[in-house]
Amino acid sequence: MAQHIARSVRDALLRGTWVIDLDGVVWLAGVPIPGSGEAVNRLKDAGIGVLFATNNAEPTREELLGRLVHAGIRVEVDDLVSSAQAAAAMLAPGSTALAYAGPGVPQALAERAVDIVREAPADAVVIGWARQFDFDLLSDAMAAVRGGARLIGTNEDPTHPTPDRLLPGTGALLAAVATASERVPEVAGKPHRAMMELIKARATDISVVVGDRPTTDGVLAKQLDVPYALVLSGVTSTDAVIGGSSPDLQHGNLAELVTAVLDG
Ligand SMILES: [Mg+2]
Structure with a gap:
């Protein structure tokens, strides 16, 4: 369900750094979610910072960077924090x-x-x-x-x-x-303190947290005092938004969210 975005919210999201979850947002088990890579690159082209924050501690950093490149995303090593x-x-x-x-x-x-x-x-x-x-x-x-x-x-x-x-x-x-x-x-991981401190150390101008899980990504957004954008491409489906913080924005996937923000 796409959602109209208020002008003031949209203006805030056109600046600063987006903290973006990986599993269920950019990919599912490493398989890119269609449009996600292009959406991230559109953000970067618009001058918006991107910091990927994943609770998945299983892959090495090189594996995560490789998956991002496989999704077509231009990425550097400092663009990524993990719960590991x-x-x-x-x-x-x-x-x-x-x-x-x-x-x-x-x-x-x-x-x-x-x-x-x-x-x-x-x-x-x-x-x-x-x-x-x-x-x-x-x-x-x-x-x-x-x-x-x-x-x-x-x-x-x-x-x-x-x-x-x-x-x-x-x-x-x-x-x-x-x-x-x-x-x-x-x-350690989202929404707990150790991960939050790592994220804050990497980005001082966070404008939104994007993620598929309200109990981690949503609560993190609340603690950072920024909007939470829920995407329904992962663990949360349209008819079952369970627990955590209620989202400020809700879209089917990252590509729809980015289109709504950038194209107004
Ligand atoms: Mg996720």
Whole structure:
């Protein structure tokens, strides 16, 4: 459902930096959503800044940049922040961590000079999205947390959108470890503080947050005190806008949003 955009809102969105989510906005499991790449380039051509902010900690930075290029987007390394980086920022250089996550997390931890260990004890257990998750992993993670390690989730998204169906998200994996550990986890990604601080460090002139999940992207927008633009190309469908912050703008996908803003 396209929506008329008030003049004052539109004027604000024609300046500054857009914080744009990736999964469900630019792509689904890496497969570009039609028109999204062109839409991002139209923003850049109009002089609008773009910062991609993803809760998906599984890919490496190079993989994420490669997917953006594959979507036809001109991008530089500083145009991207992930919950893997946010999780790493919560740990002091020189500390130790057990990482149960895809390759993006060990990369971010290594860049933070966090020592990745294979067995407890460790200062922290970091849970991120990965397709490998079994009883032994759960047992080891639980034991490390019960032994004193901090329990850090890269994010707590309950699901992960793909072109075919929803898959379990990091939040589902984190909940298993938290339950077994009887511990409330710390969470790094949107809308939590570590990710918000990374975003604010990269962009001081944020004008909107665009994302498919109101409970993460919408709440982040509210905390940044900027409008939230919901797109319905990911986990949220037209007839099921559930939880989180109600959107200021709502469009079918990124291309429709960008057209509405740029072409008024
Ligand atoms: Mg998303």
